[in-house]
Amino acid sequence: MSRPRRTENGRIVSRPSLYKGRNAIERMFCRIKDFRRIATRYDRLARNFLAAVCIAATVSYWL
Template structure:
């Protein structure tokens, strides 16, 4: 089974919240699910998969400035802070720490609930270490 793990982390790269979707599902589904669990922050760093006008507007309503590059098929260019966007590697480091847990990296569990439980356990330990 193919799944995507959508995550929110703080400025230090510690995991805050997760959402699991099926593999072929769009990133917008994960963005909509995690929108309510966003912490108070000044900036939101995300990759091109989360580039949508409704998502940018929702972030602006919460007082968060989006730092999301536009998709390549977008007709109008979107301005974003490229220097700040380079800090997005912290979320990649967080996913790397999750994959240090063999059960998460190899996805032994076929059931999504059991897999998500393993992710939650690993994230809890990572958050406090």
């Protein structure tokens, strides 16, 4: 992935496709953090936590 470049006038130029993809991922993580079980990590086992994250991601994707 390429980093944004500065032009001669100091303005940062980035590709819209990269911004769109990064924005989608940031919104997905924000939605997942809305699930209290995920944000506080109630599950002690990593496999249970991963399962809860998968379920939360699936629910937030379809809503």
